Amino acid sequence: MVTVRATRGEDGCWRKVESIGYEKGKELVKKLTDASILTIPGILKYSVEINGDIPCMGTRTIILRKYEMVNGKRFEKMELGDYAWSTYNDVYRDVLLVSQGVTSLGLKAKDKIAVFAETRADWYTLCVGCLSASLTVVTLYTNLHDDGVIHGIRETEVDTIVTSHDLLPRTLKMLPKCEKVRNVVVFGDQLNGIGDVQSAPESVKVLSYGELKKLGESQDTKDIKSPEPDDVAIIMYTSGSTGTPKGVQLTHRNIFCAICSYVSQAHIAPGDCYLAYLPLAHVMELGTETALLAMGISIAYSSPHTLTNHSPKIMKGTLGDAQVARPTILSAVPLILDRIIKGVTTNVERQGKLKAKLFSESLRYKQGVNGNGGIIARMLDAVIFNKVKDELGGRLRMMVVGGAPLSMRTHNMIRAMFGCSLQTGYGLTETSACATSMDVEDCRPEHVGAPNPGSVIKLESWEEGGYRVTDEPHPRGEIIVGGDCVALGYYKLPEENALAFFEKDGMRWFRTGDIGEFDEYGCLHIIDRKKDLIKLQHGEYVSLGHVESTLKTHALVDNLCVFADSSENNTVAVCVPSGLYIKKILLTIPNAESLSYEDGCAHPDVVKAVLKELQVHGRKQKLNRTEIPAALFLSSKAWTPDNGLVTAALKIRRKQLALEYANEIAQMYAPDSSDTK
Template sequence: MSTVRGVRGANNTWRKADDIGNEPGLQLTKHLLDNSIITVPAILQYSGDKNGDQPCMGTRTIILRHIEESKGKKLEKLELGDYVWKSYKDVYEDMLVLSKGVLSLGLKPKSKIAMFAETRAEWYVFSVACMNAGMTIVTLYTNLNDDGVAHGILETEVDTIVTSVELMHRLAKILPGNDQVKRVIVLEDQLDGIGDAKATLPSMEVLSYGEVRKMGRDADVQNIEGPGPDDVAIIMYTSGSTGNPKGVLLSHRNIFSAITAYVVQAHLSPGDCYLAYLPLAHVLELATETAIIAMGVSIAYSSPLTLTNTSPKIMKGTVGDARMARPTAMCAVPLILDRIIKGVLTNVERQGKFASKLFSASLQYKQAINGNGGVLSRFLDTMIFNKVKAELGGRLRMMVVGGAPISNRTQLIIKAMFGCTLQAAYGATETSACATSMDADDHTLGHCGPPNPRTIVKLDDWEEGGYRVADEPLPRGEVVVGGDCVALGYFKLPEETKQSFYEEDGVRWFRTGDIGEMDENGCLRIIDRMKDLVKLQSGEYVSLGNVEAVLKTHAVVDNICVFCDSNQNNTVAVVVPAAETLKKIAAGLSKNESDNLSDLCNDADVVKAVLKTLQSHGRSQKLNRAEIPTALFLTSEPWTPDNGLVTAALKLRRKPIVKHFSQQIAAMYASS
């Protein structure tokens, strides 16, 4: 296969080379296109007919729910049993019945229905049922704050919301005063059904998922026409870093572009298993699961709270979802991968200095060979890394990572620990999540692959930041994405749509605001973000996102925000520390390890030691002098969507963070 993966065309554009991708994936994509199987319901029908009795969706049985109290907080722990599977035929028939059920409720084609629930099989099946009935799904992250959820509900004027028992209490706070919502459909809990959901919202019609399915079985509904490729499938609310979340209008054709990208890149077939735990409220997970269905692969549903043996909701003695499902493929975001790495390294350190040094040396060797294993690599897997692999089931072959830039260090460590391919992808909700993605056989680092099929990537000069397509040795500029993946625009935001989207030569384009560089193989490397680039008084530019991505790879950092005043010559940072690592640093200073996290964060000696550690780490990772923080503030307060410091996708909200820590930032600059 040629090393050229992206082909340069006229006007600073790049496309994917036609022969790149696995052959079965290319054939499947051609078959779907040739037979006009482009909408999400059509793909489920195609696979339901083709794969029949093969396992499609698996959900773990909840045996027992136990509430524990710790430090005044109530913690839910679950005892879980085996996965229970539904076949492709069963899932498709459920979807058809639910389509009839929602139509029998009086909902019409082109109407909107909101999904506000955690990732689970019923979420997917119900949403596709609504699409099959010609409706548009409004997706809302469950970790959007209440104002964000209320904004999405009000703006779209939905009269029906699908939710879970666990989220009914939030809707009870959000919906009073909202006269437009008439109906709530509740996805049942395995043990409690819908509990007291009907009493929670007594003024509304409250139905269970099962009741809607029964209505569908009894309904006399004929000739469901289904959606067209250019109908709006989803209004997907993005968790913007400023202001209210925006509703992105995504058509079935948009989603299909992301589906085909995954199909062409993934070496999967019936018998493989995909572990689903990321939010279905984002197009990345929705498109991935639809691609998985198109390939006839099984989906085992999970959540970040039950993923591994040490996940917060797993009861002692219960096996985590990954060990039980034994997936061969999964998706992830860099934050989750960094936490997996920190968890593994922490467990190794507890085994003593010898075990820690042996593991470290073995890990360094496997990173150095980067997937080119021999006899020694297989020996190390047998003796050391198979125990690590077992945490994610022991069969993992393929991982796709997106949502944010991934560091070379994280990429190498994950591949070394788990022996899987790790394919970085790049995109935004406005480009159906996936504009470029790496090939499975690509072991190079630092890029996120060539453009996906039927997608064009263009670089535009950004003179203010000093990035130009004519730059040597490689062209640089703002990344502009064109093709079928580009959304129709923002819901009820014509000015914002006009600023970010445009048509040219029959192609729809989206200005991403990211700064990219195209390498000699036609692969995209994200090197900056226009909003994150700050010019120091000395004239040097600092990329805040890049500095944060580098420093976040250290074990002491759980989260970090770097600040850069253009009237200064240095950066400062606020860090949410990882508790276990911070206590080790404190112990090295002869501090009392039993001190609570807040006390350690306020200890001047501890802060000084953490700063010195991060400065050393930054230098080792090739940050320059101007990029390395000269002062540091530690906070024990976690950053969550609820307190408004991160988005629902866990991205930093810089303006709220600056406002929240304004006094500390001023003090750091005054002292540095």
């Protein structure tokens, strides 16, 4: 039975019920707060003193790397060995060497250093080492477009960039546009070192991460200043869904708030292992890893390219990282979960109609009221779902999901397949990714939980969209987040700051632009976004984001963007369809079975079939007539951060997509057009 998780005070603000939360986590927060340990380096040092000889960070050994040519394209494959582990003492020793090393390069307190590298153990130790010397770390997604990376480097005027062997060639090409850069530190590859540096400008010094730590061995530590809680720890460049990436300034106190939220909500046990693969360039992952290290948990580092046995860089015969690390805790974003579901269901379908039917019915049963308990559910696990669980190591018991709304279908299917708890949360970079989170005991889908400890939520009526705090049975409105989680602001963007951030009653607040609704239990539901709401010709409002998230739950959709014109009465859509689904349709069309994916997407009968499937699916999911697309264009072009059609966090960039497909959208709305294009 669900109990009330948050209540609304006389000031109209929603706060978490104080008695709710994980007791051991709340005890840790009290200890850290009472001891004034509010910075990231301070938290790690605290944990090292308790957990010194416990395995802290693990990295897989690369045994062999080779390249395969498929359809003229070059693909990397790796044979990987076991995880090699460093203890908490080992990690802290590296942190101290980094803090001394960056000081020897001439960097001093309040200076900035940029990190442009994929998630790995060295990323974290370097970051904390820099923070220990009171530097500000500028984080840049590795899949940002070059223009976005250059913008972040130039705007923050850094003179030192940290990158990796894989990204060094790309970094060196950008240096001519980053005139102030004087040092490049490179995380080396296990087999190939840091790589070729011949193209580096003469004015730039290139050194390995090992050389940086070596410099620290002879550096005196007495002049290194420790950071204060209100110092800017991170300038985190957002992925830029609407334009140029913005640098969000996050203080140590902001990130401490995220850490407190995690440890208060997550039920951690001795021997737990976390598999890290999401970008450390985002505060969600940085806060999560720091929180877990505060609790003495082991972190095994991975990558989306090596996560499972079927990941693209895993050599045949090599186990994916999840099966080797056997994690108990995992973070994810909805897109990753949808890919896992598609991978599992596709694999089952390949085994024949009978097995596919058995799997489908078993999954439907486990998603029922009594599906996750009892003898029948345990039998289904033993016969069917334990094989699915093995894909992620077989020990997974807790999954935390953020980054985008999670559909009811995905929520229920993941819980049924893997038998783990699934906690969703809500929080933008500007609120340290920790505004709300779901409690473990609350299994209801399609909400993001109650406000976290230290976070306050209020709703503000948006009359134009028809959302009011006086709405019955539940109040609705724009979500405004307040508390220590709210960032200092955007870097060098005073006008943007004035619109989004404000101070009131001694508290800092952020206007999210998202529309929320509180239910009877004090849990928040994200129901709309101001920028996604379009009024059609006859006055009906359509939430483009809601339609997209609904239609994306169909297995045929790899990606999709819905468009609406206020002078029209319906929506239209551009969809990147699944290759396997297109192949299935082509088999049903005379003389079309040999067509390529590209030609299949352009075939009128294929477009009609996909549109019909999406329309049927939309009606089943309770979309109304005006929301369901009346016309469709199938794009064979993948949407990637490199071509600028999705952000580094893989969210669609609506403006860029509208420009990319302007002609196709116009044709779908043309008076003499047919229903499909």
